[in-house]
Amino acid sequence: MASGREIKTKIKSTQNMRKVTRALEMVSASKIRKAQDLMKASRPYARHMRKVIAHVAQANTEFSHPFLVERPNVARVGYIVVSTDRGLCGGLNSNLFRNLLNQVREWQGQGVQVDVVAVGQKATQFFRRIKGVNLVGSVTHLGEKPKVEQLVGVIKVMVDAYQANGLDRVFLAYNDFVNTMTQKATVDALLPLPLVAAELEAHESAGESAYAGVKLEQKHEWDYLYEPDAETVLEHVLGRYVESVVYQGVLENLASEHAARMVAMKSASDNANKVIDTLTLVYNKARQAAITQEISEIVGGAAAV
Amino acid sequence: MTQTIRVDIVSAEAEIFHGDATMVIATGEVGELGITPRHAPLITRLKPGHVDVLQENGERQQFYVSGGILEVQPQVVTVLADTAARASELDEASAQKAKKEAEEALSSRTDAVDVSEAQAKLAQALAQLQALERMRRNLKH
Numbered sequence: 515m516a517s518g519r520e521i522k523t524k525i526k527s528t529q530n531m532r533k534v535t536r537a538l539e540m541v542s543a544s545k546i547r548k549a550q551d552l553m554k555a556s557r558p559y560a561r562h563m564r565k566v567i568a569h570v571a572q573a574n575t576e577f578s579h580p581f582l583v584e585r586p587n588v589a590r591v592g593y594i595v596v597s598t599d600r601g602l603c604g605g606l607n608s609n610l611f612r613n614l615l616n617q618v619r620e621w622q623g624q625g626v627q628v629d630v631v632a633v634g635q636k637a638t639q640f641f642r643r644i645k646g647v648n649l650v651g652s653v654t655h656l657g658e659k660p661k662v663e664q665l666v667g668v669i670k671v672m673v674d675a676y677q678a679n680g681l682d683r684v685f686l687a688y689n690d691f692v693n694t695m696t697q698k699a700t701v702d703a704l705l706p707l708p709l710v711a712a713e714l715e716a717h718e719s720a721g722e723s724a725y726a727g728v729k730l731e732q733k734h735e736w737d738y739l740y741e742p743d744a745e746t747v748l749e750h751v752l753g754r755y756v757e758s759v760v761y762q763g764v765l766e767n768l769a770s771e772h773a774a775r776m777v778a779m780k781s782a783s784d785n786a787n788k789v790i791d792t793l794t795l796v797y798n799k800a801r802q803a804a805i806t807q808e809i810s811e812i813v814g815g816a817a818a819v
Numbered sequence: 820m821t822q823t824i825r826v827d828i829v830s831a832e833a834e835i836f837h838g839d840a841t842m843v844i845a846t847g848e849v850g851e852l853g854i855t856p857r858h859a860p861l862i863t864r865l866k867p868g869h870v871d872v873l874q875e876n877g878e879r880q881q882f883y884v885s886g887g888i889l890e891v892q893p894q895v896v897t898v899l900a901d902t903a904a905r906a907s908e909l910d911e912a913s914a915q916k917a918k919k920e921a922e923e924a925l926s927s928r929t930d931a932v933d934v935s936e937a938q939a940k941l942a943q944a945l946a947q948l949q950a951l952e953r954m955r956r957n958l959k960h
Contacts, residue, residue, distance in 0.1 A: 558834035562827055562897050566862075566890045573860065741849045741863035750864055751888055754899070758831070 518804065521797040525790055532786035538602065539779035545658065546694070546772035552659065553691060553765040560762035567755050568714045570748070571707035574737050577744035581752045584708045585682045590627040592650075592672050592681040593618075594704065596688035596763050597637035598771040599655055604778035606689055606770060607636045610699040614687050615644070617701065622646055629681060631668045633764060650675070660764050662757055669760055673753075676705050683709065688763035689770035695777065697770035704759060707752075822856040826872055828882060830900040835882060836872060843896050844871040845889055846946070852889070854896055861891040867939075867946035869953060870898055879957060883950040885943050914951065918944035 575582060595614065597607050618628050631651035632638040638652040651671040656664055675681045684705040690698040703709040740747045823839035843854040846868030854861075865887045872880040887900035921941035925934065 555832050558827075558829040559831050559899060562829050563899055566888070566897055566899065569860075569890065569892060570862070736860055739859055739861040741847050741852075741861070747862055747864060751862065754888065 518797060518800050521793055521800060525793045525797065528786055528789050528793065532783055532790070535779045535782040535786060539776055539783060542772045542776035542779065546769065546776060548658065549765070549769040549772050550691070553762075553769045556758075556762055556765060560758050563755050563758045564710065564714060566751070567707055568711040570738075570751065571711035574735060575744060575748065576737055576740075577748060579745075579748045579752060580677050581705055582707050582748075584706045588624075588626055588682040590629060590681050591621055591683040591685065592629045592631070592675060593701075594668065594672055594684065594686045594760060594763075595630055595632050595637040595641065596686070596760075596767040597632065597634035597640070598767070599635040600771075601636065602778065603771050603775040606697060606774040607640070610687060610689055611637075611640050613699045613701065618644075618647060629672075629675065631671055633665070633668060634767075656764065656768075658768075660761070660768065662761050665757070665760055665764065669756055673705075673756060681705075686760060686763050688767045689774075691766045691769040691773065694773045697774055702759075702763075704756065823875055824854065824856040824858070825895040826898075827895065828870065828872075828884075828898040828900060830884075830887075830902050832902065835900070836880060838872075838874065840872045840874055840896075842873040844869075844873075845884075845898065846870075847889065854891055857893050858891050858896075860893070861889070863889050865889050865898070865900070867943040869946070869950040870900075881950060881954050881957075883947055885946075914944050914947040918948065 571582060593614065595610070597610065601607075621628050627648070628646065629648045629650045630637075630641045631653075632641055632649060633653055633656070635654045638649070638654060641647050641649045651668045653664060653668050672681065672684050676684055683703070685701050686704045687699075687701045690700040692698055703713050738744075823841055824843070826836060826838060826840045826843055827834075828836040841855070843852075845852050845854070846866045847863040848866055849863070852861075852863070865884055867885045868883070870882045870884055872882070874880065882900075884898065884900040885902045887898060890897045890899070917940060921937050921944055925937045925941065
């Protein structure tokens with residue numbers, strides 16, 4: 515059995531660890547509120563934007579913007595991967611990456627190339643190491659209050675590649691914040707728009723009320739009235755769409771990060787408590803055994819005299 | 820029964836309005852628009868200005884937007900505003916100040932980039948003031 519002193523050092527170090535995990539838990543608990551407010555505030559905008567976009571995709575538009583055309587042959591796809599900058603947030607990033615990697619392998623199985631732009635340190639580090647995936651852009655350290663301007667660069671990389679026919683599909687991968695206990699690794703279609711519309715229709719058919727009204731009665735039999743003209747309006751709307759949806763993904767991921775970290779650190783603190791309890795028990799037993807031994811030695815010595 | 824159209828007004832910061840209306844009036848890039856139920860599909864950019872929602876009970880809700888997108892489907896109108904506010908929340912003093920600042924910036928005319936920015940700011944401030952003015956007139960009636 516380990517000596518008393520050894521066990522005592524172990525207890526001390528576990529206590530120190532518990533201090534750290536508790537502090538991290540509390541930091542996240544305070545940050546999660548702000549992140550959640552931010553996320554909730556812009557959610558309606560992103561949702562409605564996607565609805566409008568789904569409508570646009572179902573229109574028979576006079577000006578065929580490249581975003582609206584689904585290309586039959588897919589040779590190269592792009593992913594915008596939103597991750598955290600820091601670790602210690604449970605399986606948040608690894609779940610998302612595993613999910614993604616499965617999709618990437620599937621594409622590769624079909625001979626399709628995969629480009630990735632990474633948002634956040636973790637995705638940057640991860641996809642740099644993955645073979646067969648081209649990391650074409652990254653942005654890190656967005657902070658607690660991400661701004662759309664910070665994302666413009668990486669968005670442009672993807673959109674330009676799409677418009678220059680370099681990419682045939684663009685997806686957005688992030689952790690969707692459901693509640694504090696649940697974050698869902700999500701991969702949404704971003705471009706082209708018919709893909710998005712199909713996805714949203716699936717949501718609506720699944721009875722998700724947030725997506726009600728996406729489906730229109732007639733498809734491709736009508737067109738909008740444009741003011742001033744189709745090209746200007748669509749250019750503006752579609753640019754806005756990509757920005758707002760990616761931005762929303764970043765906010766969702768931020769709220770998810772804090773929630774996941776809080777939960778992970780809470781369970782780490784609980785585990786530390788358990789370890790400390792067991793170690794204390796072992797320590798006390800060892801101490802008692804030592805005392806008993808000492809007494810019996812004294813008694814034995816006295817009897818011998 | 821009067822026909823109504825569903826109206827959703829959202830800005831990047833919040834959901835501003837959600838409900839049914841008999842008519843929606845907005846300032847499009849090309850001119851004022853009045854949208855009634857079963858309007859043909861339409862999509863346009865919005866200029867800084869007001870968005871009025873006439874409700875079934877005759878009430879008139881006023882909003883101010885600093886630009887954005889308006890989409891019309893036969894049964895639903897969506898306003899994606901850059902920033903939107905209820906006209907009653909607008910602060911006249913700050914709008915006046917913004918207007919003055921923009922005018923000053925315009926009169927000093929340093930370089931081309933600044934001028935276009937100042938013009939945009941001026942347009943916003945003017946639109947805010949207009950929305951306030953309209954609201955005041957309506958209150959008097």
